[in-house]
Amino acid sequence: MRNTQRSQKIAFFFLFLATLLIVLPVGLIVVIIAQKGMPAINWQFLSDIPRQGMRAGGIFPAIVGTFYLVFGALFFALPMGLLAAVYLSEYAKENLLNRIIKLAIINLSGVPSVVYGLFGLALFVVFLKFGASILSGSLTLGIMILPIIITTSREALESVPQSFREVSLSLGASKWQTIRHIVLPNAIPGILTGTILGLGRAAGETAPILFTVAAFYLPRLPKSIFDQAMALPYHLYVISTQVPNVDEKVRYGTALVLLFLVLVMNLVAIIIRYNFRKKKKW
Amino acid sequence: MADIKVSNLNLWYGDFQALINVNAYFTQKQITAMIGPSGCGKSTLLRVFNRMNDLIEGVRVSGEVLIDTQNIISEETDLVSLRKKVGMVFQRPNPFPLSIYENIAFGQRVHAEGLTKFKLDEIVRDSLQSVLLWDELKDKLNKSALTLSLEQKQRLCIARLIAVKPDILLMDEPCSTLDPQGTSRIEELMRELKNNYTIIIVTHNMQQAARVSDETGFMLLGELVEFGKTQDIFTNPKDKRTEDYITGRYG
Numbered sequence: 001m002r003n004t005q006r007s008q009k010i011a012f013f014f015l016f017l018a019t020l021l022i023v024l025p026v027g028l029i030v031v032i033i034a035q036k037g038m039p040a041i042n043w044q045f046l047s048d049i050p051r052q053g054m055r056a057g058g059i060f061p062a063i064v065g066t067f068y069l070v071f072g073a074l075f076f077a078l079p080m081g082l083l084a085a086v087y088l089s090e091y092a093k094e095n096l097l098n099r100i101i102k103l104a105i106i107n108l109s110g111v112p113s114v115v116y117g118l119f120g121l122a123l124f125v126v127f128l129k130f131g132a133s134i135l136s137g138s139l140t141l142g143i144m145i146l147p148i149i150i151t152t153s154r155e156a157l158e159s160v161p162q163s164f165r166e167v168s169l170s171l172g173a174s175k176w177q178t179i180r181h182i183v184l185p186n187a188i189p190g191i192l193t194g195t196i197l198g199l200g201r202a203a204g205e206t207a208p209i210l211f212t213v214a215a216f217y218l219p220r221l222p223k224s225i226f227d228q229a230m231a232l233p234y235h236l237y238v239i240s241t242q243v244p245n246v247d248e249k250v251r252y253g254t255a256l257v258l259l260f261l262v263l264v265m266n267l268v269a270i271i272i273r274y275n276f277r278k279k280k281k282w
Numbered sequence: 283m284a285d286i287k288v289s290n291l292n293l294w295y296g297d298f299q300a301l302i303n304v305n306a307y308f309t310q311k312q313i314t315a316m317i318g319p320s321g322c323g324k325s326t327l328l329r330v331f332n333r334m335n336d337l338i339e340g341v342r343v344s345g346e347v348l349i350d351t352q353n354i355i356s357e358e359t360d361l362v363s364l365r366k367k368v369g370m371v372f373q374r375p376n377p378f379p380l381s382i383y384e385n386i387a388f389g390q391r392v393h394a395e396g397l398t399k400f401k402l403d404e405i406v407r408d409s410l411q412s413v414l415l416w417d418e419l420k421d422k423l424n425k426s427a428l429t430l431s432l433e434q435k436q437r438l439c440i441a442r443l444i445a446v447k448p449d450i451l452l453m454d455e456p457c458s459t460l461d462p463q464g465t466s467r468i469e470e471l472m473r474e475l476k477n478n479y480t481i482i483i484v485t486h487n488m489q490q491a492a493r494v495s496d497e498t499g500f501m502l503l504g505e506l507v508e509f510g511k512t513q514d515i516f517t518n519p520k521d522k523r524t525e526d527y528i529t530g531r532y533g
Contacts, residue, residue, distance in 0.1 A: 093339070163376045167439075170332060170372075171446055172365040173392040181391065182378060 030263075033255050040253025049219040054239050055246050057219075059254055064221055065134075065229030066203055066261070069213065072138025072225070073145055073202045078195055080142075081149030085191075088150070089157040090179055109147035114207035116144045121211035135225040137213025144208050145198035152194020156187040189276035196269040200262045206233040216242075232258040284349050284367065284449040284480055285310050286331060291345035291355075293326060295338065300326045302504040304345075308497075310449075313472060313481045315495035315512065317488055319532065322501040324484045328452045331482070332368040333361055349450070366393065369448035373455045375435035377427035377442070382419055385427045385438055386410065389446035409441040413471060433464035437471065451475065453483040457490065469494050488528060492516050500524045 044058055051057030092098040120140030130136045160183050168178040206214075214234035222229040236254045239246045286308040293301035300323045308314050316324040329335045330347060333354065343355050354364055366389075377385050386406045390397050397405075406423070410416040415437050419430075427438055436456060443451065453472070457465040472481060472494055485491050491498050492512060499509040500523075508515060508524045519525040526532060 161376075163372065163374065164378060166334065166337070167372065167376050167378070168388075168392075169337070170334060170365055170370040171389050171392065171443065172362050173388075174362060177392050181388070186379060 030259065033252055033259055036249060037252035037254075037256030040247075040249040041256065045253055046257070050217065050235075051219070054217060054235075054243050055250070059232070059235060059257065061218060061221055062230040062232045062235040062254070063257065065213075065215075065231040066233075066258075068134050068222065068229055069137050069141055069209060069231055070199050070203045072134055073141035074195065074199060076139055076142035077146050077149050077198065081146050082153055082191065084146075085150050085153035085157055086179060086184075089154045090175070090183065105147050105150055108143075109151070111144075112207075113144060113205050114210075116140055116208040117211050119143075120208060125212055131226065132211070132213055132215075132228050133226045134213055134222055134229050137209045137229070137231075138225075140208045140212045141202040141205065144205065145202050148198040148201060149191075149194055152197065153187070153191045156190025156194065157183060159190065160186045189272050193269045193273045193276075196265050196272070200265040200269075203265065204233055204258065204262050206237055209234055232261070286450065286480065286482075287346075287348040288327075289346040289348075291327075291330065291347060292343070293323075293330065293335070294342045296340045300504050301330070304506045306499060306506055306509050308480060308482055310480045311476055311478075312496040313476050313483060313494050314497045314499065315491035316482065316484045316499045316501060317486075317491045318501035318507075318527070320486075323504040324499075324501045325454055327501070327506075328370075328454055328482060328484050330355065331450065331452055332365050332370055333359065334370065336361070366446050367448055368450045368452060369443040369446060371436070371440055371443060371451065371453040371456045373458055375432055375439050375459065377430070377435050377438050379426065379428055381424045382427050382430070382438060383423040386442050386445045388442060393446065405445050409445040412444050412475070413437040413441040414474075415441060431464075433460050433467060436460065436464075436468060440471070440475075448479070450480040450482070453481065455484055455486060458486065465490070488516075500527060502527070 046058060046063065047060050048058030049061055050059065088098070088102070092101075117140065120136055120143075124130045124136035124139050125132055130139075164182050164186070165178055168182045169175070173181065209231055213229055213231070215228040215230050216238055218228060218230050232254060236251065236258060239254065240251050286306075288304055288306045288308075291301055291304040292299065304327060316327065318324050326335065330343065331349070331354070335341045335343070345355070346353050347355050349364075349368065352359070354368075378388065380388070383406055384391075386409050387402055390402055390405060407416060407420075410419060415434065418434070427435065430438060436459075440451075440456075457468050460468065469490065472483070475481060476496075483491075483495065495512045497510065498512040498515040500507045500515065500519075500521075502523055508519060508521045510520075515524060516528055519528060
């Protein structure tokens with residue numbers, strides 16, 4: 001009896017330890033970056049262009065560039081991903097073609113991000129002649145987050161109870177009316193959550209934008225979608241490895257801004273999901 | 283108004299034959315009960331009438347089901363107009379996660395876009411009145427339908443169906459999740475509704491069939507064993523299998 005008690009306690013201890021070890025790195029990353037980066041954060045840092053070879057001034061163009069890229073990626077990935085998810089969840093029958101499509105989506109999410117970068121370079125920059133531009137970068141990031149959006153949207157659609165679809169059809173609604181009036185509205189929170197998680201991913205990636213859009217140093221805002229742009233992750237890479245004598249607080253300040261953006265996006269996703277779960281009663 | 287005439291109906295799920303040569307006649311303004319043990323095919327038969335079996339892959343049907351001289355199992359049947367005419371109440375009350383009002387308005391939103399608010403209000407009121415919910419709910423039409431009791435939900439589902447103005451109501455064990463009071467009130471409602479609709483109810487509950495129905499069909503292993511006046515089926519069954527079932531020897 002005592003023995004089982006003791007082994008239970010030991011098991012609990014190790015399980016708890018393992019859980020703690022997951023939280024620890026996240027916490028440390030946030031704390032260290034916040035600690036070292038906070039001194040750099042002020043209005044000028046957020047609103048000014050980089051000066052003195054990026055050793056001083058601000059990171060405003062990189063923030064703006066990141067926003068352009070993230071929403072550009074969303075512009076391409078959300079409609080396409082959502083339509084694909086609707087097709088896969090509502091229309092696709094179990095056959096070879098659809099199995100191949102599903103396999104492709106799974107594999108797409110496993111492709112290393114640098115490969116997306118090369119692919120974007122080959123297809124958008126060179127072949128389609130968009131050049132290194134916001135358009136090329138957005139398309140590349142869009143393709144990268146497509147599997148996330150498709151997978152989460154599909155899960156959201158499939159979690160809408162089958163009985164809703166049956167009732168709607170039994171009342172004489174067509175399949176498309178059922179999707180539009182019943183399935184989609186009930187799946188929106190889940191779709192939104194997945195989309196925002198995809199955005200967070202797109203905001204943080206360096207490799208896909210490396211060859212397709214990112215400017216080493218461009219102390220002005222982009223003028224059109226065919227313009228190059230600076231972006232936070234690439235800027236961080238540049239000032240950390242390519243430019244000598246950048247003050248540590250500038251590097252950590254940039255990291256902090258990027259981290260903050262991504263965390264805020266994830267937080268929004270969590271809040272939406274939480275509210276949705278609280279409301280749903282079926 | 284509509285009768286349903288079923289002739290030589292067979293149905294297969296893949297290799298499994300779920301309905302075997304069913305012949306029956308469902309009369310308008312009557313309640314017909316379908317009884318039989320689980321898996322006998324009574325729900326499958328019900329789902330032939332509004333073609334809900336189409337949702338299952340690998341279903342094949344042969345024979346003839348006439349509603350208003352139209353063979354509804356033919357390929358050319360317009361499912362939208364069929365399902366407007368032949369509505370279904372499900373086993374579990376399943377209102378949409380919308381307001382009470384929007385649940386009932388759903389059919390109109392789908393079938394008659396651009397209806398005036400006044401006309402829509404009228405349809406919602408009439409539908410709720412016909413299931414005797416109007417007085418209870420008229421002040422909380424904008425509340426979520428998910429806040430209602432099970433019985434109220436099932437009534438709401440019937441009202442949602444009535445709003446589409448069907449001729450035939452298919453009820454697939456509509457009381458199986460309700461308590462005895464709820465059950466008896468829904469049964470009362472069914473007696474009320476049969477003045478205007480052809481009602482077919484599938485039920486596990488033989489007492490319920492005896493209480494509410496005018497005619498009864500007994501099914502076993504995909505066959506319609508016996509079909510006739512409810513009184514005759516329960517007091518003087520012709521087939522040995524029917525007698526065994528209603529006296530509780532199996533099922």
